[in-house]
Amino acid sequence: MATTTTTVPSAGPVAGSRSFLSRLIEGDEIARLITFLFAASVVLITLLLVFELWQGSALARHKFGLNFFFTRVWDPIFDQFGALPFIYGTLVTSVVALAIAVPLGIGAAIFLAELAPQKISDTLQFFIDLLAAVPSVIYGLLGVFVVIPLMRQYLQPALKGTLGFLPLFQGPAYGVGFLTAGIVLAIMVIPYIISVSREILLAVPRDQREAALALGATRWESTWKVVVPFARGGIMGSIFLALARALGETMAVTMVIGNTPTISASLFSPGYSIAAVIANEFTEATGDLYLQSLIELGLVLFLLTFILNGVARLLIVATSQKGGGMGHA
Amino acid sequence: MNSSLRWRKFVSGFMLTMTGVCAVVAVSVLFLILGYLVYHGGTSISWNFFTKLPTPVGETGGGMANAILGSAKLLLLASLFGVPIGFFGAIYLAEFSGGAIAFVVRYAADLLNGVPSIVIGIFAYSLVVLPFKHFSTLAGGFALGLMMIPITLRSTEEFLRAVPSTLREGAMALGASKSRTIATVIVPAAYRGILTAILLAFARVAGETAPLLFTAFGNRFWSPGWNQPTAALPEMIYRYAIAPYDDWHRQAWAAGLVLLGLILVVNIVARGILARGIAVPRS
Numbered sequence: 237m238a239t240t241t242t243t244v245p246s247a248g249p250v251a252g253s254r255s256f257l258s259r260l261i262e263g264d265e266i267a268r269l270i271t272f273l274f275a276a277s278v279v280l281i282t283l284l285l286v287f288e289l290w291q292g293s294a295l296a297r298h299k300f301g302l303n304f305f306f307t308r309v310w311d312p313i314f315d316q317f318g319a320l321p322f323i324y325g326t327l328v329t330s331v332v333a334l335a336i337a338v339p340l341g342i343g344a345a346i347f348l349a350e351l352a353p354q355k356i357s358d359t360l361q362f363f364i365d366l367l368a369a370v371p372s373v374i375y376g377l378l379g380v381f382v383v384i385p386l387m388r389q390y391l392q393p394a395l396k397g398t399l400g401f402l403p404l405f406q407g408p409a410y411g412v413g414f415l416t417a418g419i420v421l422a423i424m425v426i427p428y429i430i431s432v433s434r435e436i437l438l439a440v441p442r443d444q445r446e447a448a449l450a451l452g453a454t455r456w457e458s459t460w461k462v463v464v465p466f467a468r469g470g471i472m473g474s475i476f477l478a479l480a481r482a483l484g485e486t487m488a489v490t491m492v493i494g495n496t497p498t499i500s501a502s503l504f505s506p507g508y509s510i511a512a513v514i515a516n517e518f519t520e521a522t523g524d525l526y527l528q529s530l531i532e533l534g535l536v537l538f539l540l541t542f543i544l545n546g547v548a549r550l551l552i553v554a555t556s557q558k559g560g561g562m563g564h565a
Numbered sequence: 566m567n568s569s570l571r572w573r574k575f576v577s578g579f580m581l582t583m584t585g586v587c588a589v590v591a592v593s594v595l596f597l598i599l600g601y602l603v604y605h606g607g608t609s610i611s612w613n614f615f616t617k618l619p620t621p622v623g624e625t626g627g628g629m630a631n632a633i634l635g636s637a638k639l640l641l642l643a644s645l646f647g648v649p650i651g652f653f654g655a656i657y658l659a660e661f662s663g664g665a666i667a668f669v670v671r672y673a674a675d676l677l678n679g680v681p682s683i684v685i686g687i688f689a690y691s692l693v694v695l696p697f698k699h700f701s702t703l704a705g706g707f708a709l710g711l712m713m714i715p716i717t718l719r720s721t722e723e724f725l726r727a728v729p730s731t732l733r734e735g736a737m738a739l740g741a742s743k744s745r746t747i748a749t750v751i752v753p754a755a756y757r758g759i760l761t762a763i764l765l766a767f768a769r770v771a772g773e774t775a776p777l778l779f780t781a782f783g784n785r786f787w788s789p790g791w792n793q794p795t796a797a798l799p800e801m802i803y804r805y806a807i808a809p810y811d812d813w814h815r816q817a818w819a820a821g822l823v824l825l826g827l828i829l830v831v832n833i834v835a836r837g838i839l840a841r842g843i844a845v846p847r848s
Contacts, residue, residue, distance in 0.1 A: 264742050264743045265745050267717045267744035267747070268657070268661045269659075271654065271660075271661055272657050272662075272666075274650050274652075274654040274657065275654040275658060275670045276670070277654070278674050278677070278714060279670055280710065281677070281714070282674075282677050283673075283682065284688075284692070285684075285685075288687075288692065289687065289688070327825055339587075339615035339620075340587045340593070341587075341816060343584040343586075343588070344587040344591045344797070346584045347581075347585050347587060347588040348586075350584065352588070360592055362836070363621055365836070366595055366829055366832055367592070367594060367595045367598075369769070369774020369829065370595075370598060370825060370828070371766075371771070371774070371799060371824065371828065372772065372774065372775075373774040373799045373824075374772065374802070375598075376802075376806065376823055377806050377817060378598060378601055380807065381605075381814070382601060384621070426591050426594075430591060443727060446769070450717070454573050454574055455577050455581060456577035456580045456581055457573065457577065460580070463783070471638065474800060481623075483681070484680075484681025485681070486775035487774045487775055487799075488599065488776075489801060491803070491807060511775070515683055515775060515778055516689070517686070518686075518778070518779045519778065521778050521784070529692075534683065534684045536688045537681050537684055538681070539686050541679050545675070545679035
């Protein structure tokens with residue numbers, strides 16, 4: 237407070253009106269230093285995380301090299317570790333999830349941003365936000381007791397009956413497997429796609445819509461041929477975000493994928509994912525190489541999500557600046 | 566021409582209806598989840614659930630008192646660790662920092678926010694569990710706290726920045742130092758937003774399971790100390806749901822109901838605090 241300082245501010249030409257000493261007495265420099273330490277610790281922790289993953293997987297990286305990604309043997313007894321089945325499972329479940337979540341999510345986002353009155357849109361968005369807050373173990377719980385029985389009794393036999401000629405839908409219906417994990421993942425990532433896409437769509441300038449309508453476009457044509465293409469980058473960003481979520485998702489997938497390291501064209505087959513194998517085997521990993529192979533899987537997961545999140549952020553920022561620059565209603 | 570217009574109008578109406586269907590499907594998932602949990606969990610929940618320890622395999626009854634206490638301890642630790650870093654870090658970003666450092670801190674926070682929770686678990690394992698040679702409450706709290714940092718940091722910064730600069734200038738003009746201004750003007754003005762940010766971060770980690778699997782690990786009894794393994798509600802849901810016993814499944818449903826109830830209530834309260842209006846009008 238001013239009463240504590242008796243020095244008349246000497247007119248420092250650069251550092252503003254207060255001398256360094258008075259700022260120190262008033263605590264500004266101390267406050268700056270303390271808050272700086274907290275902020276810097278965030279950077280430090282992040283660097284440490286990368287370092288630990290890199291260091292912790294050194295043995296496995298040196299022993300297997302790139303072969304780690306292309307071999308399918310996962311044998312703790314003979315110390316042979318290949319990640320192919322897990323990478324395959326992670327990719328397949330994520331692709332299935334996106335195939336379901338993208339059309340549904342974008343459709344819902346279009347409804348919320350373009351069609352629904354403000355109040356309804358806000359209310360629905362509130363529910364979507366709550367849905368995004370549901371923890372993954374709850375999705376896993378419902379996956380185990382609701383989705384798996386439904387898959388086994390109804391959906392998988394139905395798919396076999398209609399599309400059974402495709403290799404995707406052949407083989408016994410266990411209930412667990414790639415398809416089930418993909419469906420549960422889809423349900424989990426839909427809220428992310430909706431929230432981000434809705435924001436992006438709402439930021440599309442109003443004159444874009446009006447111009448299309450004035451040219452005689454129907455409401456759908458203006459939405460699909462003008463508004464959505466304008467927002468394309470940001471929508472892609474939301475999909476990348478969703479993909480990053482899906483790749484790293486652990487609990488729900490672990491509970492429904494079947495936890496068997498198989499590579500099979502059939503989506504009915506039980507599988508395994510990177511996150512699931514870490515969750516299941518980390519505490520049981522005997523031997524350094526075993527543990528380090530699991531940590532290398534963690535490193536792979538980290539790098540994948542790092543890249544996807546980065547690309548997503550760039551796309552979203554670029555798109556919202558494009559809309560914001562023109563000024564929206 | 567006329568028929569083509571009719572066709573285009575039909576397509577428009579049809580597709581727009583479909584988007585509505587998509588929205589209804591997406592939102593109905595929330596109510597399906599709630600419905601299932603209330604139906605299955607509501608019938609299995611009892612006083613014992615909150616007060617008793619888990620029973621040995623084969624005996625019915627028992628509860629999850631140790632997991633409830635374990636979750637409370639983990640979340641307390643997580644908040645003690647994550648909230649100060651997020652809060653003070655945000656003050657630095659919003660009030661003190663220059664361009665380059667702020668960029669690096671924000672970048673690190675966003676990166677940390679995107680790290681899959683299982684990888685956070687690996688990190689906490691190698692940083693806390695290995696040196697102490699123990700699965701522990703401490704390690705679990707550390708892992709959850711890590712996940713709270715980026716959420717608290719980024720949203721607190723946003724809310725601090727939303728405080729109009731006229732307030733800052735007013736305080737400075739009265740002769741208040743910068744730290745004084747922050748403590749008595751800016752933070753109080755943004756407190757609703759900051760509280761919301763902290764509550765949402767709390768709700769986010771309250772349901773996390775993956776980072777606990779090899780940090781807090783789980784425990785069928787009372788955890789004897791901070792340096793010992795402990796049970797936690799989400800972790801118990803996982804172990805009970807994949808176990809082959811009917812009684813455990815019932816308990817898993819009950820735990821799911823309690824956990825989701827807690828998380829949704831915190832979420833709704835947090836958003837309610839914010840919706841009542843930030844104390845400061847957006848200039």
